[in-house]
Amino acid sequence: MSILQVKNLVHKYITVGDSEEDKQEVTAIDDIDISVEKGEFIAILGKNGSGKSSLAKHINGLLMPTEGAVYVKGMDTRDKRNLLNIRQNAGIVFQNPDNQIVGTIVEEDVAFGPENMGMPVEDIWDRVTSALEGVGMTAYKEASPNHLSGGQKQRIAIAGIMAMEPECIILDEPTAMLDPKGRRHVLSLVKALNREKKITMLMVTHHMEEVLLADRIIVMDHGRIAMDGTPKEVFSKVDEMKQLGLEVPYAAELAWQLRQEGVPLSETITTREELVEELCQFV
Amino acid sequence: MSIRLEHVDYIYEDNSNQKNYALKDVNLEINPGEFIGIAGHTGSGKSTLIQHFNGLMQPTNGNVYFDGKNIYENDFDLRGLRGKVGICFQYPEHQLFEVTILDDVCFGPMNFGKTREEAEIIAKKALLDVGMSEEMLQKSPFELSGGQKRRVAIAGILAMEPEYFILDEPTAGLDPVGRGQILNLLKRLHETKKMTIIFVSHSMEDVASYVQRMIVMNHGEVLFDGDKREVFSHQKELEEVGLSVPFYRYLAEDLNQRGFTVSKDILTMEEAKEAILKVLRKKR
Amino acid sequence: MLKDITIGQYYKTDSMIHRLDPRVKLFGTLVYVVTLFLHKSPVSYVMSLLFLIAVIGISKVPVKFIVRGLKAVAVILVFSVGINIFFIPGEPLVKIGVLRISRAGIKTAVYLGSRLIMLVLGTSLLTFTTTPNELTDGLDKSLGFFNKIKIPVHEIAMMMSIALRFIPILTEELDKIMKAQTARGIDFESGGLLKRMKSMVPIIVPLFVAAVRRANDLALAMESRCYHGGQGRTKMKPLIYETRDFIAYLILLVFLAAMIYLGFFSPWR
Numbered sequence: 001m002s003i004l005q006v007k008n009l010v011h012k013y014i015t016v017g018d019s020e021e022d023k024q025e026v027t028a029i030d031d032i033d034i035s036v037e038k039g040e041f042i043a044i045l046g047k048n049g050s051g052k053s054s055l056a057k058h059i060n061g062l063l064m065p066t067e068g069a070v071y072v073k074g075m076d077t078r079d080k081r082n083l084l085n086i087r088q089n090a091g092i093v094f095q096n097p098d099n100q101i102v103g104t105i106v107e108e109d110v111a112f113g114p115e116n117m118g119m120p121v122e123d124i125w126d127r128v129t130s131a132l133e134g135v136g137m138t139a140y141k142e143a144s145p146n147h148l149s150g151g152q153k154q155r156i157a158i159a160g161i162m163a164m165e166p167e168c169i170i171l172d173e174p175t176a177m178l179d180p181k182g183r184r185h186v187l188s189l190v191k192a193l194n195r196e197k198k199i200t201m202l203m204v205t206h207h208m209e210e211v212l213l214a215d216r217i218i219v220m221d222h223g224r225i226a227m228d229g230t231p232k233e234v235f236s237k238v239d240e241m242k243q244l245g246l247e248v249p250y251a252a253e254l255a256w257q258l259r260q261e262g263v264p265l266s267e268t269i270t271t272r273e274e275l276v277e278e279l280c281q282f283v
Numbered sequence: 284m285s286i287r288l289e290h291v292d293y294i295y296e297d298n299s300n301q302k303n304y305a306l307k308d309v310n311l312e313i314n315p316g317e318f319i320g321i322a323g324h325t326g327s328g329k330s331t332l333i334q335h336f337n338g339l340m341q342p343t344n345g346n347v348y349f350d351g352k353n354i355y356e357n358d359f360d361l362r363g364l365r366g367k368v369g370i371c372f373q374y375p376e377h378q379l380f381e382v383t384i385l386d387d388v389c390f391g392p393m394n395f396g397k398t399r400e401e402a403e404i405i406a407k408k409a410l411l412d413v414g415m416s417e418e419m420l421q422k423s424p425f426e427l428s429g430g431q432k433r434r435v436a437i438a439g440i441l442a443m444e445p446e447y448f449i450l451d452e453p454t455a456g457l458d459p460v461g462r463g464q465i466l467n468l469l470k471r472l473h474e475t476k477k478m479t480i481i482f483v484s485h486s487m488e489d490v491a492s493y494v495q496r497m498i499v500m501n502h503g504e505v506l507f508d509g510d511k512r513e514v515f516s517h518q519k520e521l522e523e524v525g526l527s528v529p530f531y532r533y534l535a536e537d538l539n540q541r542g543f544t545v546s547k548d549i550l551t552m553e554e555a556k557e558a559i560l561k562v563l564r565k566k567r
Numbered sequence: 568m569l570k571d572i573t574i575g576q577y578y579k580t581d582s583m584i585h586r587l588d589p590r591v592k593l594f595g596t597l598v599y600v601v602t603l604f605l606h607k608s609p610v611s612y613v614m615s616l617l618f619l620i621a622v623i624g625i626s627k628v629p630v631k632f633i634v635r636g637l638k639a640v641a642v643i644l645v646f647s648v649g650i651n652i653f654f655i656p657g658e659p660l661v662k663i664g665v666l667r668i669s670r671a672g673i674k675t676a677v678y679l680g681s682r683l684i685m686l687v688l689g690t691s692l693l694t695f696t697t698t699p700n701e702l703t704d705g706l707d708k709s710l711g712f713f714n715k716i717k718i719p720v721h722e723i724a725m726m727m728s729i730a731l732r733f734i735p736i737l738t739e740e741l742d743k744i745m746k747a748q749t750a751r752g753i754d755f756e757s758g759g760l761l762k763r764m765k766s767m768v769p770i771i772v773p774l775f776v777a778a779v780r781r782a783n784d785l786a787l788a789m790e791s792r793c794y795h796g797g798q799g800r801t802k803m804k805p806l807i808y809e810t811r812d813f814i815a816y817l818i819l820l821v822f823l824a825a826m827i828y829l830g831f832f833s834p835w836r
Contacts, residue, residue, distance in 0.1 A: 048428050048457075049428055091791065099780075099784035100785065102788070103732075115800055115802060116794045119801055121802065124801065125803065146735050164793065179485055180324070245460040246458075250488070263559075263563060276541060280542065282563055283543050371750075378748060378751060391751040394752030394753060
């Protein structure tokens, strides 16, 4: 059975302006169907305002469907009694690490989730220890989050979710506020958690190079799913991606440019190695 | 005519009263009409450096000169300097405060002595320059998307009509469309208005495509300062301090290693494309 | 100047004071503050000062760091001391124009000044040696009886702890906002009071917007981490009294008794 199921999901909200006439109904998500298998690593791509963040919040029960439904391990997010169980199974990591760290000491922050779940003291300590170990931040367990770098803070935020031992983690642009070094650390961590602990990952992003880590890409546009496939499938459609206002990885872009000039390169090129390999066959 | 830093140190004390150098013996000269990129990892002193250009931060040791005058002499008009050297910081949320977008952009020019009427004309032009449409001008800046806020913030500095325009990571967190809009705007300002542009960026590809001169900071010191091609030729040193060279330079290196001979000095996609096509045409 | 605000910050050292149960420290701070207002003679001031010095010494928090916190309240201090010096009536010692300084005025001003300084130092010591989380837990547990009269102690304590966590973040943000607006030529110095107050608007609005945005984000993040109030919540570090805590209580009671004696019954009143 799929771990996540999004069925005919529609989300509308009303913006209120200065007067009655300014009231507008906005459709953030427009009839989406997704089903995610356990252990998958999915990247959700899309421009700002394409509905990708709203989708992420539905899976965690932070937003409720206007129409349709979302199921996490078969539990309907609309049923309030399921919420705690859903949130424990599908944790969410947000963009700004400062705004999601509750504790003033690293280990106390990581404990926040398990404390809310009402776990016994010893189990909390076990989970905090192994979560901090998992993200490689054990050395900082007694530090104040304010003294950490952006990348380190984001790893603490991930540890806070890991401590609830979820089966699925949703990451809402987790690297948008980080520098290249912080980004690399967070991404390799996400990748490792997916590979080694078999945690299902759903990562919202607009960095093309990050997307290559995923097994599957869902491209969103105006609240709808515009594309759904492997990185190779998605990035071979350079024209379509450009129309959606998105980029493709540098190698795919250059290969596309060369194809336009008549160089017979295959459409599946996404990495530098692949591009070099094919070009070298011409000499 | 220039901004000149001479032996600038900026020292701060941390909680344990230890002295730290945010800048250490920095010597730089920024000349009018340049297009400069500043790179360096977090904590390398980039932000501290740009705040010395308009006197927002005062050096612990050393001097800053604007057009040959020491900006910390008593009779120097420091506030006036800030009109000539405009800095746009990374987070537009830190500067937007007015009820309408137009009012907000008028704030800068009016602080520098423009009347409301004059300011409105300049502000409208600046907003159109950054790609905001006429009907947006009366909207609240708080209703905008992240990319739009960034553009309004840039217009807010642009409307001060600075001679030097400095931007701290102007494209961070934007989607590709928003990023392209801002970088192309900078290019246009540099080409048509002869404005001096300095921008801080983490993206080596962006720096390589747009700037002429590149300054690399590391641990508060200037590691490299010069023509971008010259700076990017120090691949090993850049990697050692946690930076990289543009994707296309790595590609050129890989190609050369495999006997596909192209110039090693390739920085942008256009250059890569031309070089590869040239080799392929010769083969045919 | 902003970095001088040390109030509400935690200073990590490995000391006996740090290890004490937060309930003891809360009680101790209460006792200390109450006794400050019992003072009537120099002897009790010296007693309080000695007590304070002893606690600072044991806490291992650098004196420099503690004193820095005073800078933030310097204005209030100078203002209230000044008012007392000049406006307490009595036989004038010095005359400067219309201003007179009397012996009684100096005495009151010195008492008030030292009381204020000791108050700030003593209370800031609580936050230097206690993490906001411990503070919250301490309040939560020792004020639990308020729950019976429908006062949401847990929620209030949680709010307080979050406020403490965000103070450094927001002061940093304030600093950045001030720089961004200074770069846009904002003029703080010239003009009358009204104009100067108006020049604060470009600072206050972005700060307020930022605080609301952060609060909103944090609420979502807490909710997504299963937060649902204090009900059914357990603790990673539950509060359990140890021998040292009882000893500390005893010392505090002795101190309180001594101060009451000095304040009401001793010959040096």
